[in-house]
Amino acid sequence: MTANFTPAKATATNDDDEINLLELFFALYEKKFFIAIVTFFFVCLGVAFALLSTPIYRANAVIQVEQKSSSIPGLSEVSDLFGGESSAVTEIELIRSRKVIGVAVEKELLDISVEPTYFPVIGKALALRGKGITLWGGASGNEVIEVTRFMVPEHRYGQPHKLESLGSGGYKLYSPSGDALLSGRQGELVEAGEYSVFIQQLSADPGVEFTIGKKRFLNTILQYQQNMSVTEKGKDSGIIVLSLDNESPQRAEDILNQIASAYIRQNVERQSAEAAQSLEFLHRQLPDVRLNLEGAEDKFNQYQVEAGSVDISVETEALLSQVVAIESDIAHLKLQKAELDRKYTSDHPTYVAWQEQLNELTLRKNELNEKVKGLPYTQQELLGLRRDLEVSTEIYTQMLNNIQELDIARAGAVGNVRLIDEAATNVTAPVKPNKKMIVFLSFVLGFLLAVAIVLIRKALHNGVETPDEIENIGLPVYATVPLSEGQLKLNQANEVKAKKDDDIARISAQLLADYDPTDVSIEALRSLRTSLHFAMLESKSNTIMISGASPGVGKSFVSANLAVLLANSGKHVLLIDADMRKGPLHTMMGIDNSIGLSDVLSKQSPLSSAIRRTEIPTLYLVPRGAAPPNPSELLMSETFTDCMERVKEKFDFVIVDTPPILAVTDANVIGQQVGVSFLVVRYGLNSAKEIELSCKRFAQANVPVKGAIFNAVERKASGYGYGYKNYNYSYEYKSEN
Structure with missing residues (x-):
């Protein structure tokens, strides 16, 4: 007879490839x-x-930036009318500048880092909470150290040094590699080579260590530029908020106050310098303006002497006033040009606005000049001389006033920024x-x-978890055997007995079918016993092979307990342990393994000597015997065929427990001699591909597999789980002596 195995085709829905949300939920619930x-x-x-x-605290300071007016009157109005860059944006960048932060770094010695060495993980937390606990030499939190000078060689910047307290203000400094560098006391300047140390104050127990380092000045500035937050509170509000985080609230406040003070001081200096520059410009222009005024006076006086009295009409007086006003405005705009050139480029909005205003005044001036040309010659000449005189007088007077104002501004310069709130920290609410x-x-x-x-x-994990998965392969499921808690307890009890006495023959072993006949697993095997009646109708003999895809599936458990159930029903049953490498049936039944199947097949003992009576009257066992080097060859011998022919005539049922089919080929050989073959599949262990491959192995040897026994099924939240695919199978199966 030829056995063919054809896997069942997947259904059109292809459920295996679909994500089952309910399945995932049950998997998580389990x-x-x-x-x-x-x-x-x-x-x-x-x-x-x-x-x-470590708690991190945030200090905040608030600065107000007032709109800055131009040193030269009129220029600020031009900027306001035609738009300009927000002063707050500029001031924020000035606060973050290296010049401002560098002052704080220098005064607060931020380029020197020093910290006690605490016990790992919990030491610092205990110290910060004021516990004052010293753990194996770690700092307690009560230490005080103030380092005002720490100079290191160029190549030692950024490297941690160790400073050890010697007690009473004494200390010893070690290099990053652990070499002693120098020793000193608080209040003393100590120098050794390129090292220079001055510790103002040191209060610590002997043996307490500190980590001290020197950072590059520029790197420290860049660090605080990155760590400090400077933002404007509201658009164009002129209110700037400075924020800085630090482990020490007081340290954060001191640093922030230094930065704010340095910024305000430099703002005042900058304002004073701008006033001085404008004053210098006006002093340079004043002599030329004075000469223009004197020249205008001379020309006007000379004309009056030469021409005598000339009457000017009311219309001419009005025209003169307009001309003088426009000329004065133009002169003032031209005075602003020097400061504009210093502050802005030619395409800046403020500069463009100034140029547009100058062009507009020039156009109006030209219009008035056209009106002047319509006057009599004498009035034209007199009008021009009076215009020059009045314009020069107004410009000169305005310049003198500006110089006086700038002198006062330079002497009492206060800047356009002020500190609204000094740095403060909410010590009860750390930000981190x-x-x-x-x-x-x-x-x-x-x-x-x-x-x-x-x-x-x-x-x-791709083990099958439902009978449907097995049947989808094309293999009917004859029994579903639940996982037995009673068997687990029985296994533990037998292991304890085996440890107490190495003589396996004296161990009172029990099978689950005998120990707890009402167990759910035994009830499932009773169902299998009933199904066997129909399965054996088409069988060529009364022999049954129980095999499995891989080790550990429970085939010996099924074989032994099924044999007990058949024997209890009044049948004469022979159980053969054909797993001559690792067969456990003799242990499970408490029978000596000195003579077994391997001894019979190697012709060292007769079959009658290997058939052993068990505690159940109608149940007999052939143990595996001593592990032979060539089990497959022994099974292929005529002796095994002869033994099978003899026992199936003497017993109602012959159950053969075999090695796993995917591990060795023994099951294929044994399958040639039996009437019915079953494959034990363990819940969650054997994958669909393993089962399919096992069936193909049997089919290649012309051994038909009647069906599967689904063993050790766990009761789960979902009733049954679902499996996935796997394609690689390799098992190590060595003999046990």
Whole structure:
């Protein structure tokens, strides 16, 4: 007879490739305790991190920037009318400049870092909470150190040095490599080579260590440029808020106050310098304006002497007033040009606005000049002379007033910025760590990680979990055997007995069918016993082979307990342990393994000597015997065929327990001698591909597989789980002596 195995085709819905949300939910629900434990562990880590993290405080200072007026009158009006860059934007960049922050770095010695060495993980947290606990030489938090000078060689910048307290203000400095460099006391300048140290104050127990380092000045400035926040509070409000975070609230306030003071001081200096520059410009222009005024006076007086009295009409007087006003405005605009050239480029909006205003005044001046040309010659000449005189007089007077104002401004320069609020810190509310957020994120991370682990394990774990998956392969399921808690307890009891006494023959072993006949697994095997009646109708003999795809599927459990059930029904049953490498049936039944199947097949003992009576009257066992080097060859011998022919005539049922088909070829050989073959499939262990490949192996040897026994089925939240695919199978199957 030729056995052919044709896998069942997948249905059109292709359910195996679809994501079943309900399946995922049940998979997560089944691992709810694992998810809860992992989540709880991460929450504990988050709580520990939140409690042990160093608090970070934020200091804030507020500065007001007033709109800056031009040193030369009139220029600010031009800028206001035609738009200009917000002064707050400029001031923010000035606050962040190296010149301003550098002052704070220098005065606060920010390029010198020194910190006590605490006990790892919890030492600093205890110290910050004022516990005053010293753990194995770590700092307690009561130490005081003030370093006002620390110079190191060029190649030592940025490297941590160790400073050890010797008690009573003494100390010893070590290099980053651990070499002693120098020793000194507080209040003394100590120099050794390129090292120079001055510690103003040191209060620490002997043996307490500090980590001290020197940073490059520029790097320190860049660090604080990055760490300090400078923002305008509201658009064009002129209110600038400075913020800085630090472990020490007082330290943050001191640094921020230094930066604010340096900025305000430099703003005053800048304002005074601008007034001085404008004053210098006016002093340079004043002699020329004076000469113009004197020349205009001389020409006007000379004309009056030569021409005598000349009457001017009311219309001419009005025209003269207009001309003088426009000429004065033009003169003032021209005075502003020098400051505009210094502050702005030619395409700047303020400069463009100034040029447009000058062009407009020039156009109006030309229009008035056309009217002047319509007057009599004498009135034209007199009008021009009076115009020059009055314009020169007004310009000269205005310049003298400006010089006086600038002298006063330079002497009492106060700048256009002021400190509204000095730096202050809310010591009761550190900005970091956000404990609630850390705990929440820890919860989310732990939960997501646990879920990911469960889903990944499910994706990698491809064992079948429903009878339908087996039947979809084309193999009918004859019995579904639930996982037995009673068998687990029985296994533990037998292991304890085996450890107490190495003589296996004296161990009172029990099978589940004998120990607890009402167990759900035994009830399922009773159903299999009933199904065997119909399965054996078409069989060529009364021999049954129980095999499995891989080790550990429970085929020996099924074989032994099925044999007990058949024997209890009044049948004479022979159970043969054909797994001559690792067969456990003699252990399960408490029978000596000195003579077994391997001894019979190697012709060292007769078959009658190997058939052993068990505690059940109608149940007999042939143990595996000593592990031979060539089990497959022994099974292929005529001796095995002869033995099978003899026993099937003497017993009602002969059950042969075989090695796994994917591990060795023994089951294929044994299958040639039996009437019915069953494949034991373990829940969650054997994949659909393993089952399919096992059936193909049997089919290649012309061994038909009657059906499957679905073993160790777990009761899950979903009733049954679902499996995935796998394609690689390799098992190690070595002999046990």
